[in-house]
Structure formats: C-alpha cells, structure tokens
Amino acid sequence: MFSEYFNILGSISPIGELCRKKIESHLTIKEFKKGEHILHTGETCNHIYFMYKGCNRIYYYKNDKEITEWFTSEKHFCFSITSFFDKTPSHLSIETLEDSVVIQLSRKGIDELIHSDLEFANLFINILSGSLKLSQKRMDSMQFETARQRYQNLVTEQPEILQFANLQHIASFLGITSETLSRIRS
Amino acid sequence: MFSEYFNILGSISPIGELCRKKIESHLTIKEFKKGEHILHTGETCNHIYFMYKGCNRIYYYKNDKEITEWFTSEKHFCFSITSFFDKTPSHLSIETLEDSVVIQLSRKGIDELIHSDLEFANLFINILSGSLKLSQKRMDSMQFETARQRYQNLVTEQPEILQFANLQHIASFLGITSETLSRIRS
DNA sequence: CTTATTTTTTGATAAATGTCAATTTTATTG
DNA sequence: CAATAAAATTGACATTTATCAAAAAATAAG
Structure with missing residues (x-):
C-alpha cells in the first residue's frame, strides 16, 4: 500500500x-x-x-x-x-x-x-x-477572468472535480454564487 | 552591502x-x-x-x-x-x-x-x-471580497505600495478597472 | 514657464453577478 | 415506494463593476 x-x-x-x-x-x-x-x-x-x-x-x-x-x-x-x-x-x-x-x-x-x-x-x-x-x-484566473471563463477552465483542466463536487462547492470555489453557476451551465 | x-x-x-x-x-x-x-x-x-x-x-x-x-x-x-x-x-x-x-x-x-x-x-x-x-x-481575498474590501485591506496591510504604485497598477493588482478604483477612493 | 503627454476623475450607460423567493428536481430515509 | 429533506433551477430585481467618452489634474519635456 x-x-x-x-x-x-x-x-x-x-x-x-x-x-x-x-x-x-x-x-x-x-x-x-x-x-x-x-x-x-x-x-x-x-x-x-x-x-x-x-x-x-x-x-x-x-x-x-x-x-x-x-x-x-x-x-x-x-x-x-x-x-x-x-x-x-x-x-x-x-x-x-x-x-x-x-x-x-x-x-x-x-x-x-x-x-x-x-x-x-x-x-x-x-x-x-x-x-x-x-x-x-x-490567483491569476481569479484576477481577470469572468465566472464563465473560470468555469470553462475547470471543465477542461480539472474535469474530475465535476465528478465528486456538487454545484455549491464548485460555485464557491470559483468565487460565484450557486445561482450564477447554474445559469452558466445552462 | x-x-x-x-x-x-x-x-x-x-x-x-x-x-x-x-x-x-x-x-x-x-x-x-x-x-x-x-x-x-x-x-x-x-x-x-x-x-x-x-x-x-x-x-x-x-x-x-x-x-x-x-x-x-x-x-x-x-x-x-x-x-x-x-x-x-x-x-x-x-x-x-x-x-x-x-x-x-x-x-x-x-x-x-x-x-x-x-x-x-x-x-x-x-x-x-x-x-x-x-x-x-x-487568493482568498480575490475569491470572496468586494473590490472595496480588497482596497481597504491593501491600505491597512501594505500601505507602502500606495507610495510607489500608480492608480492603474493598483487597480489591475486588485482585479478591477482604474475607473472603479478611482470611484472607490472618492 | 509653457506646451505636450500621461494619469486620474467624472458621467452615462451596459453587462455581469448577487440576492431573495418560488419551484422543480434529485437524493435520502423510514 | 412514499414522504421528507436537500440541491438545483428559474424569475424578478438590485447591486457592483465594466465600458466608453470626455474633462480635469498631474507630470514630463522643451
């Protein structure tokens, strides 16, 4: 082990x-x-x-x-x-x-x-x-990317996170509210 | 030296x-x-x-x-x-x-x-x-503080920066536009 | 000191995101 | 599988911040 x-x-x-x-x-x-x-x-x-x-x-x-x-x-x-x-x-x-x-x-x-x-x-x-x-x-991505861009980055660079984290976790991780993330996704 | x-x-x-x-x-x-x-x-x-x-x-x-x-x-x-x-x-x-x-x-x-x-x-x-x-x-301060709070933090925690950096430098450092920073200041 | 250039401020408006409330969907539990 | 709880979505509206343009102030250059 x-x-x-x-x-x-x-x-x-x-x-x-x-x-x-x-x-x-x-x-x-x-x-x-x-x-x-x-x-x-x-x-x-x-x-x-x-x-x-x-x-x-x-x-x-x-x-x-x-x-x-x-x-x-x-x-x-x-x-x-x-x-x-x-x-x-x-x-x-x-x-x-x-x-x-x-x-x-x-x-x-x-x-x-x-x-x-x-x-x-x-x-x-x-x-x-x-x-x-x-x-x-x-830090760089927080500094000058929009919420949408940050979410896209997450999807392409760390897709495994989407498997185990729920929407609220991901939203706060990205520095946005869960409502905003929900709208970005749709 | x-x-x-x-x-x-x-x-x-x-x-x-x-x-x-x-x-x-x-x-x-x-x-x-x-x-x-x-x-x-x-x-x-x-x-x-x-x-x-x-x-x-x-x-x-x-x-x-x-x-x-x-x-x-x-x-x-x-x-x-x-x-x-x-x-x-x-x-x-x-x-x-x-x-x-x-x-x-x-x-x-x-x-x-x-x-x-x-x-x-x-x-x-x-x-x-x-x-x-x-x-x-x-990173934490970028994640969930408003532009105003981030500026306040800068003023209290790193006031020396205000001595040598101009408004545009500080604005982009805080992740905002220079217009917004100018308004925060006044 | 005067002129040119850069920086900062201000105003009007647009875009992004937040807030609150209600509803729908999904997950959990007896 | 029905009942409940939790999570996600949607809508209406408020707030924050960005954008673009112009004016004012500060700085640099001749």
Whole structure:
C-alpha cells in the first residue's frame, strides 16, 4: 500500500531506500467515511495528507457561508498551509467527499527529516514549488477572468472535480454564487 | 552591502558562516533606473531577486492590457515562479518603479546548494512556504471580497505600495478597472 | 514657464453577478 | 415506494463593476 505512495513521491523527486525507510516511520493510515472530517476548524494541521483513495474539499466559513477553497483528487496531497507552517489553529476544514483512505505524514517527521536528510529536503522543496505554481495560477484566473471563463477552465483542466463536487462547492470555489453557476451551465 | 542581505536571510532561517560564503559566490549586484526591466517577457527567470534598494511591479499582458500581478517592496524577494521552476520563458515582466539596486541569487547556485547544503535547503523551504502563505492569502481575498474590501485591506496591510504604485497598477493588482478604483477612493 | 503627454476623475450607460423567493428536481430515509 | 429533506433551477430585481467618452489634474519635456 505504501509502494504507490512512494512511487508518487519518487516521481516528484528521487528518493533512495534509506530515505524511504525514514519517511515510512512517520506515516499513518486513516480511513474516513464520506462526509467525515480529516481536519476540523480550530485543530492544528499536523500532517500532510495524501488521498490514497477518495477525495476531499477544503473549506472555511465567511459570513456564515461555506466557501470551498480547494479540492483534492485521489492520489494528491493537501494540507492547511497557514496552520501547518505557523502551527496555529486552522480556519480551514477538510471534509471527504467519498469514502477515503488517507496516508498522513506527520509534521514532526517532516521537521526532523528536512533538517537531517537532503533528499527529503529536496522532495519537500518540490512539493512546495508545485503548490506555489498551482496557487499562483489560480490567483491569476481569479484576477481577470469572468465566472464563465473560470468555469470553462475547470471543465477542461480539472474535469474530475465535476465528478465528486456538487454545484455549491464548485460555485464557491470559483468565487460565484450557486445561482450564477447554474445559469452558466445552462 | 551583503551584510544586510544575510541578516534578512538569517532571520528567515539560521545560516552559518560556511553557508554564507557559498551563497555569496552566487550573488551578483545590478542597478536599474526607474522604469527599467529586471526581467523581460520571454526571458527565462534565472535568479531570485532581492530589492536591496527600490521596488518593482510584476506584470503581464492580457488582451493588450497590462495586469499587475504583484508588487515587491524594498528589502523583499521576488521571482517569476513558473519560469524559474520550469525553466521556461516568462510571461511576466518585472519593472522597477524607482531607481533600484538588486541582489541576484542565481538558479544555478540555488540548484547546487539545495542539493549539497542542508542549511540552504531549509532556508529555501522557508522562503517557499512564506511565498505560499502569501499567495494563498491573496487568493482568498480575490475569491470572496468586494473590490472595496480588497482596497481597504491593501491600505491597512501594505500601505507602502500606495507610495510607489500608480492608480492603474493598483487597480489591475486588485482585479478591477482604474475607473472603479478611482470611484472607490472618492 | 509653457506646451505636450500621461494619469486620474467624472458621467452615462451596459453587462455581469448577487440576492431573495418560488419551484422543480434529485437524493435520502423510514 | 412514499414522504421528507436537500440541491438545483428559474424569475424578478438590485447591486457592483465594466465600458466608453470626455474633462480635469498631474507630470514630463522643451
């Protein structure tokens, strides 16, 4: 079960047998039913989560409304960025959208490894730079594209999200109301 | 002149004398008049820039209009994220908004150091995680705040930008037209 | 200092999106 | 499968922001 995990890590940055062993000692596996929370608001995010099976959405409340900030598809990583790095309670929640199996890598392990293992440090750099590119891309699309364009982009670039997310999740993810998204779709 | 640079690096992540020496060998200093370009569209971004003196804006063209994506204040870092990591021609340009002095750290040096020096790798991780937090924060504000709120945030959180950026730069940075910003201001 | 150029402001109008309410459709549960 | 709850759609209208054009103000150049 970890072999697929390490294959994906390896495709991000090469890691040797020794490094794998070290990483493995900081992994835990958890299962979640659809709709359960991987991380609750107020908890501190102490892991980087890998969706071995299933998917999730990351959301927060703004004026009593749920706003979906991000989706994580199967075989992808996620975490609450600010909470993880600042060790502060998360304003984000992470909720599974299907029955899921999550492989968690602890921050304690990450801290230890980035200070002791060059291979791991470089792996982590590559994970961060990948996240940064994604975040930047999304920011650009928010800055000067219309709701319709943003929806089109989603359909062409991340069609898998349409499979598991409902209209309200997608609407708030795109920064629009569900009524507007419904009209765009028709 | 480098001492201030290293103080700032050191405040991000502790680095010893040896690491400093190694970094120093990959630094170059460049001066720019106001309005000159640190990076042109189409060039590949091969450095991380530190604004020792002066400031800049990072912009791109969309439908023949300039869109400012980011501002860099004095004593801060910047680079074209996608171009730097993917080694591809930048769609962004970086233009100074004042006479400036830039300390450039080369990608060649960065590549070398992250693979050989744990201290540097950790420094770089901290630079990336800081960028990621900023990027995320900006994305959130784009997602569900009105133009007026985004402007208010800018005034309270980054007032220095108002000193060197003109109305059009700020408007496109906020994702609105200059007419709208002018009305918000009055 | 005067003229030219660029930037900002203002006005009128159009387009995009939001809000609220009602209805229809879909999903859930006993 | 009927009853209920939740989600999606639709309509009427309000609000925000964009667009285009012109005027005013600020900046740069001779």
